[in-house]
Amino acid sequence: MPTSSQDQDGRHGSSEGIRRFYDRLAHGEAERLVKDIPGRVSLEVHRRFLRRHIRPGWRALEVGAGPGRFTVELAALGASVVVSDLSPVQLALNTEFVTAAGAEHAVERREELDVRDLSRYTDDSFDAVLAFGGPLSYVFEAEQTAMNGLVRVTRPGGLVLASVMSRWGTWRAHLPGVLALEEQHGTAMGGLVLATGDLRHVPELEHVCRMFTWQEVADLVDAADARLVDSSASNWASLQHAGSLTALEQDQLRWQRFLDHEATACAAPGSRDGGTHIIFAAEPPHCRR
Template identity: 75%
Template structure:
């Protein structure tokens, strides 16, 4: 019989389970955005999106900061940052990576934090919140609370920048793994995942998260009485064609030209579901951009 996530026992998808996954993954996470071509493109698309929306000199709350690639980017913009993560191991890696990049001066402090509980921070205490790489995808039943919390701690006119795992893009990128999973567990499991975005339906999966469609991201932001001001996929033309793109990557000029077109394509409304992640920028309705 098909079980639902809530019927499954133990730490499946719990804060302890996710923390322990990222503690064990440790420096494996540091390689995610450099080890292959889609990862490198995803990093560049995220970096450009950050630059588009983060004003230099901002005070930023970074949630799920992980090993710190975007902490360094925040520092490069002359902004300061409170670095947080649910995993103490990731926070320690963040300290190492940021120090090695020579930008520790931009870090106000580091602390353990679950995106589902931002009660430690007063209203409007940051210019921006950055939650890249999916903290919201690990909030499960508390995703609305998490979204509201992030919007509450930014000042009027401030921005929440986040990326979540994409349902259709992940299905597209990992179709052969999906079919293997269905061969093992049955097509009903695949149907449940596609209907809900919730990987907790797959028995025994080590890494579970909730994947979103663009429409669901919009609904989540609107339910928090905020508006979406920008959106993007993390990849559009770069999930496949690895051999062709590897040649292009060798030529800096051609590569930058490709990245320019890829970033533009990723932002097109018709492409936002197409990458492994969906990026969005949200502002409170009551506080339009100054």
Template identity: 30%
Template sequence: MSYNPEIPRTRYDNYGDREWTRLTKDGPGELLYQVHLDILQRYTKPTDTVLEIGAGSGRYTKDLVTMCSELTVADLSSHQIEFNQSKMQELSLADRIKAYHVLDVLDMSVFEDASFDTVVCIGGVINYLLDKETDGIRELLRVLKPDGILILGSMSFIGASMYYLDGIRYEKDQFGIEATKWIMNTGIQDEEHYPVPSKHYVHMMRSAELDALFAQFPVNILERSSAGLYTQAGDAALANARGDQEFWKLIVEQEIAFTKLPGTLDCGMNLIYVVRKL
């Protein structure tokens, strides 16, 4: 299946405020948020010019804008950009954003080559690109300065398949075992093999696939991380843990530590790669 920008654009144009609340409303969301935030804090310098592409409603925008000297914000969805702007206005941060852009990651021609010290592309932008994944990485690296940092997030197939296993079995009854084998083998939820009613067509990735993508480019991988590892404990267990403030603080600390271990890389809900452009 070829990349169709209308699929993610329509999805996030209709997403309402869910993109703002999903990282705070429950344990799984908070785990994702805390791991990503830890990485952003460790790799973003106060002197950096930063591009946040796929910024959504601004959950990380509000943090990034306080970490760097200059932040440019972009997203495919005009609705998410409008929501982001309103949130930054509400938080008295709007005047610290250099510019907002509605654009596709495959065409960032509004920016010159080597424009940014850091490019942040988390939340799964890469998963929607399907046959254009290599083009997406090329464009992200084009706008990055030599020695600049790219922080790239991706939905993780193995972690998601463990968490949503019962749903996959249910969908086997709808689409058949061959479709189930397809998604297990490829991580690709597409119109031909896996026509879900939501039309949420994506490539949920394995770390080996991200390794192969970056191997095509002159980069040095500085860090590989999972995120949402403790999500595998289940919603009820996380809700109980979150109700105990002292215990939850410890779980978040361990989540951040354990997601850096090689053996946990594909077991979380997200993958995060930090690479330096050579």
């Protein structure tokens, strides 16, 4: 986990701090889903989730689009996309990456947007709203406001597709790093992070976010008056055993078979908390309150 200083404006986890983090991270974010086995498996599981739900001709809003791995996927599935992100640097990288992938034709426009405030869009503006990779994990106390907004701008019959950082899966995946932080800052700090999922309890951590449990996700969707229609972990068997899996990945046939089993395992109800991310699809209500 990256370590560094408090946000320059003194508000740990403020939207200015998160924007600066992603502006500085720049190309580093594009590496996240390709640099190791858990990332590559997570990318594939997220892709399959999209394929299950996006229909050709749909108009999508992508929130926290980052460098555009899923913008390209949306284009390949025949959707048109309003691409948005908090970070202007990530938006510029999105233009580069999506153009290089030959998918720019699918982009309606790009805009800077904080998921906390979707007031520029009217109700039912989009067939699908995509918030993969955790924009909801960066808004801290405003997560219900953000979720309500995502549901409001999605038309009835459309879908909110999102993923958030998972508390229990992250704990499992990064246990040695977590134990090292506890040695440095005390077990009370570790207990607070596990109780709340809020990494702002770790002093001087630059990359702060909130990690959710499945139950917290379900409660958030429920409180937004939406209905969960699908869910998955991003990983199940792929967070450990890097040596065996690296060898397996060299054998295309066996790797594809592993990915099929992994995607099935991730979608089992008992696995939802098991990956680095929790992925979910929610349908807005047919009649708004």
